[in-house]
Amino acid sequence: MNIISKIKLNYYNNLFQTYINDNNRDDFIHLYEKCVKGSSELSKLLLKYAGHAIDMPESEKIFNKNIVWINSFDLDDCHLVNNFIRSYFIEENIEINNYCESLANENRISQFFNKITFNDFQQHSYYFQLQLCNSNNQLPRFLNSGAAFFETADGKMFTHPRLTACYIYIIKNPLDIFKKLLKSFDAQTSLALGKLLNLDQQPEIVDSQITIEEMQSDWATNVHSWTNENVVNTFRGLIIKYEDLINDPTDTLASIIFHLNESGYNFKLDYKKIGSFINTMVFPKTLNDNDVPSSSKKRISRALHKEAHKHGYDI
Numbered sequence: 031m032n033i034i035s036k037i038k039l040n041y042y043n044n045l046f047q048t049y050i051n052d053n054n055r056d057d058f059i060h061l062y063e064k065c066v067k068g069s070s071e072l073s074k075l076l077l078k079y080a081g082h083a084i085d086m087p088e089s090e091k092i093f094n095k096n097i098v099w100i101n102s103f104d105l106d107d108c109h110l111v112n113n114f115i116r117s118y119f120i121e122e123n124i125e126i127n128n129y130c131e132s133l134a135n136e137n138r139i140s141q142f143f144n145k146i147t148f149n150d151f152q153q154h155s156y157y158f159q160l161q162l163c164n165s166n167n168q169l170p171r172f173l174n175s176g177a178a179f180f181e182t183a184d185g186k187m188f189t190h191p192r193l194t195a196c197y198i199y200i201i202k203n204p205l206d207i208f209k210k211l212l213k214s215f216d217a218q219t220s221l222a223l224g225k226l227l228n229l230d231q232q233p234e235i236v237d238s239q240i241t242i243e244e245m246q247s248d249w250a251t252n253v254h255s256w257t258n259e260n261v262v263n264t265f266r267g268l269i270i271k272y273e274d275l276i277n278d279p280t281d282t283l284a285s286i287i288f289h290l291n292e293s294g295y296n297f298k299l300d301y302k303k304i305g306s307f308i309n310t311m312v313f314p315k316t317l318n319d320n321d322v323p324s325s326s327k328k329r330i331s332r333a334l335h336k337e338a339h340k341h342g343y344d345i
Contacts, residue, residue: 031079035069035071037042038071038072039072039074040062040332041098042065042075043075044060045057045061046058046061046062046075046078046079046082049090050082052109052230053087053090055087056058056088056202056329058079058083058086058088058259059083059086059088059089059091059092061094062076062079062089062092063068063091063319066092066160067129071137073138073141073142073161076141076160077142077154077157080154080155080156080160081186081260082156084160084193085194086191090192093160093163093190093192093193093316094163095163095192095193095194095197095294096136096163096169096171097159097162097169097170097171097173097189097193097194097195098168098170098171098173098194098195098196098198098290099129099172099173099174099175099189099194099196099197099198099199100112100126100171100172100173100174100197100198100200101174101176101177101197101198101199101200101251101256102176102191102200102201102202102272102278103176103201103202103207103246103253103341104176104207104210105128105174105176106210107134107200107202107207107272108117108200110272110311111198111200111270111275111277111286112126112172112174113307114283114284114286114304115172117303117306117307117310118287118295118300118303118304118307119169123171123318124169124172125172125275126172126173126174127172127174128173128174128175128177129173129174129177130135130175130236130242130244131236132162132173133146133162133240133242134239134240134242135239136144136158136161138161139157139161139322140159140239140240143240144182144240144241145240145241145242146240146241146242146243146245148233148242148243148244148245150243151177151233151242151243151244151245152180152182152186152213153182153186155186155187155188155189155190156186156189156193159189159194160191160193160317163193170195170290170295175244176234176244176246177244177246177252178245178246178247178251178252178253178255178256179256179258179261180269181257181298189265191264191265194265194266194269194339195266195290195293195294195295195330196265196266196268196289196290196292196293197256197265197266197267197268197345198257198267198268198270198286198289199268199269199270200270200271200272200275201253201257201269201270201271201272201341202271202272202273202274203273203345204226204249204250204330204338204343204345205322205327205330205340205343205345206272207224207226207325208219208222208226208273208322208330209322210323211225211226212321213321214320215320217321219326220285222290223326223329223330226229226248226249226330226334227248227249227329227330227333227334228246228247228248233246234246237259240323247336248334249334250333250334250336250337250338253337253341254337256269256341257340257341258268266289266292268285268286268289268290270285270286271341271342272281273334276313277309279303279304279308280301280304280308283304283307283308284299284301284304285300285319324342327345331345
């Protein structure tokens with residue numbers, strides 16, 4: 031950074047502090063908007079003041095609020111919905127990206143972080159998502175995440191109503207997830223249980239261009255965090271059971287378009303498009319229950335029964 035850029039950065043930083051001290055929200059937001067549209071060198075100020083800006087009533091015009099999350103404990107369970115969205119909006123050429131990979135590929139993020147710790151993931155979530163949704167494109171920015179929803183002690187959340195238009199969360203029977211994990215871990219029960227129940231209580235390490243720590247938590251915590259009534263109401267959540275995608279795809283997929291429209295969009299509901307997609311659906315092979323050791327079933331039942339029962343799973 032050259033000397034002129036440093037002087038400009040310090041000048042803007044002092045202005046931000048003055049506006050905060052004077053509770054001058056209008057000028058604060060005007061300056062923040064200027065930084066959003068400015069050079070990448072000003073991103074340091076966006077990172078520093080994102081938490082202040084987003085909660086100000088006057089800041090609504092800055093945030094595009096076009097993120098639509100398609101989330102699940104196991105991101106593989108998002109594939110059907112992802113493929114449906116791509117098919118339904120083929121003319122719009124809509125992309126669906128992994129959240130962590132998107133963070134790693136965004137210059138205004140990678141310039142400050144060679145690693146995003148879980149603390150960074152929590153404390154700077156608003157800044158991260160501002161960079162991803164900051165555009166004049168009024169189409170949804172679809173993102174996938176396997177992280178549990180969180181709210182920190184100082185009130186920062188996984189996302190914010192001014193960043194997120196809505197979300198879709200897909201639930202799947204934890205025993206079916208375990209069978210798939212068991213297969214992917216070459217029948218190593220301890221690894222499959224460790225993943226499903228988060229036995230090490232450590233964040234997931236996502237290795238991309240930069241390393242990112244994302245807290246998935248165990249199945250029950252992850253599911254509860256996104257199906258919690260307050261989260262559903264605040265962030266306009268649609269909860270879908272994976273089994274309904276398989277057994278009743280027409281109504282389940284139509285509910286996604288309804289939900290997008292209820293969240294501020296205006297897309298035509300086209301059952302012909304839905305039917306065309308259903309005709310191309312490849313249904314996953316059902317894995318045998320006999321492959322699950324009885325001791326593992328008992329352990330899963332003890333840990334997850336309460337949350338599973340809420341969603342109609344008898345484990």
